[in-house]
Amino acid sequence: MGDRDTEHWLRQHGLPYFVAPRARSRALLARTAPFLVFALSFDVLSSVVLEVTIDLDTVSASELTLALIALLLVIAVPVVPALLGLWTSRLLRSRAGAKRPVALVSLALYLVVDPLLFGALGFDDPVDTLGQNAAVAVAALALTWLGIGALLAWALRAALRQFGALGQLATRALPILMLVVVFAYFARALWEVTASMTVPRLVGVAVFFVVLGLLFAVPIMRKELSTLGRAPETEGPPLTPLERFNLGVVMVMAQAFQVALFAALVCVFLVVLGTLAFSDEVLNSWLGGHGDNAQVLGVDLPVRTAMLKTAVFLSCVSSLNFLVSVSTAPAYRASFYDPLLDGAREALAVRAAYRAGR
Numbered sequence: 001m002g003d004r005d006t007e008h009w010l011r012q013h014g015l016p017y018f019v020a021p022r023a024r025s026r027a028l029l030a031r032t033a034p035f036l037v038f039a040l041s042f043d044v045l046s047s048v049v050l051e052v053t054i055d056l057d058t059v060s061a062s063e064l065t066l067a068l069i070a071l072l073l074v075i076a077v078p079v080v081p082a083l084l085g086l087w088t089s090r091l092l093r094s095r096a097g098a099k100r101p102v103a104l105v106s107l108a109l110y111l112v113v114d115p116l117l118f119g120a121l122g123f124d125d126p127v128d129t130l131g132q133n134a135a136v137a138v139a140a141l142a143l144t145w146l147g148i149g150a151l152l153a154w155a156l157r158a159a160l161r162q163f164g165a166l167g168q169l170a171t172r173a174l175p176i177l178m179l180v181v182v183f184a185y186f187a188r189a190l191w192e193v194t195a196s197m198t199v200p201r202l203v204g205v206a207v208f209f210v211v212l213g214l215l216f217a218v219p220i221m222r223k224e225l226s227t228l229g230r231a232p233e234t235e236g237p238p239l240t241p242l243e244r245f246n247l248g249v250v251m252v253m254a255q256a257f258q259v260a261l262f263a264a265l266v267c268v269f270l271v272v273l274g275t276l277a278f279s280d281e282v283l284n285s286w287l288g289g290h291g292d293n294a295q296v297l298g299v300d301l302p303v304r305t306a307m308l309k310t311a312v313f314l315s316c317v318s319s320l321n322f323l324v325s326v327s328t329a330p331a332y333r334a335s336f337y338d339p340l341l342d343g344a345r346e347a348l349a350v351r352a353a354y355r356a357g358r
Contacts, residue, residue: 006354008093010347014154014253016147017246018351024145029107030092030099032137032144034153036106038085039136040114045080047118049073071301082156089153110137151249159257178269181314185270186277191286194313195306202309209316213259213323214252220327221251228344237355247344254340258326263319270311271303278307 003023010018011031088106092099110133119126143149184190197205225248239247287306294301294308326336 003354006350009350010354011147011150012154012157013343013347014151014158014250015243015246015347015351016150017240017242018347018354019147024147027099028141028145029103032140032149033092033099033103033106034085034089035140035144035149036110036137037088038081039133039140040106040110041081041084042077043114044117045077049077082160085153086157086160107137147246151246154250155253155257158254159260181266181270181318182273184317185273185310185314188286190313191306191310194309195287197309197313202312205313206316209320213256213320216320217252217255217323217327218248221248221255224341225251225344228341228348243351247347250347251340251344254343255323255326255337258336259319259323262322263315266318267311267315270314271307274307274311275303283307 004026007019007023007026010016016024088102092102111130114133115126115129118124118129140149143152194202225244283304283306287304292305294303294305326333
């Protein structure tokens with residue numbers, strides 16, 4: 001594998017600071033093109049979809065159908081641009097001759113067509129949009145040169161790959177928490193607390209659990225990485241502080257995706273369970289003035305807002321427990337933690353060969 005192939009492999013695995021500094025500006029615009037495609041499609045979709053309000057008086061479909069349509073529209077806003085960005089990245093990897101044309105076209109679309117389209121639709125002034133898009137494009141080029149673009153692109157791909165572990169998470173990790181979580185879920189006092197939480201306060205609670213998780217995960221990851229660096233198969237120049245930081249960030253983010261996916265599973269499980277188990281009479285008695293339904297694009301979802309808040313709160317608690325379990329318990333470490341360490345060993349071996357070749 002030549003130097004360019006190795007550098008591409010390292011960037012693909014979220015390790016841009018393992019690449020020699022002289023190679024950072026190579027094909028810079030082409031490496032930024034997937035983000036420009038993402039930004040362009042996200043601008044268009046978010047401006048159109050989030051301006052939509054479904055008028056229930058003029059639509060004859062059932063409430064459940066309308067709720068599903070509204071949810072799909074909201075989900076499409078981040079998902080479709082992400083898929084388009086990934087498709088652009090794959091196109092540029094498979095067709096080397098397309099790099100420059102695709103990069104120039106994506107830049108022209110973002111800087112020229114996007115502002116004109118916004119102006120024609122009456123969303124914003126074309127000159128203002130051009131200035132904003134130009135600033136975003138310059139920032140994207142700078143961040144790509146610094147290696148942040150490669151790290152973010154890897155994060156997106158890793159997040160999508162984690163969906164492949166959905167079945168394993170559901171069958172192996174969920175049962176260890178369901179007993180405690182379900183008992184807490186049926187406690188009226190918890191519902192009264194979470195129902196009275198504002199959205200910023202609930203976000204603050206979630207951030208608090210994220211910080212606790214980092215305080216637990218980062219020291220463990222540092223210890224594991226120091227052990228890996230001394231392994232015989234990863235012999236090479238000592239890691240620089242920047243390379244060590246880069247590898248640590250990748251490892252922590254990869255584990256964060258597993259925890260986030262588990263939290264989402266718990267949240268969905270609890271919402272479905274609550275919808276089946278709680279009657280309107282019980283919820284009205286428990287919630288009092290906080291018994292309104294969640295809304296998307298003006299459509300009432302068949303889920304109480306308080307139920308979503310309670311599910312989110314318990315999913316945060318469960319995710320911290322899950323993180324501790326997969327990091328310490330042998331049965332879960334082999335399934336969720338050890339593959340991350342195997343990936344780190346491979347990256348260190350590739351780095352050693354890359355440095356030896358140079």
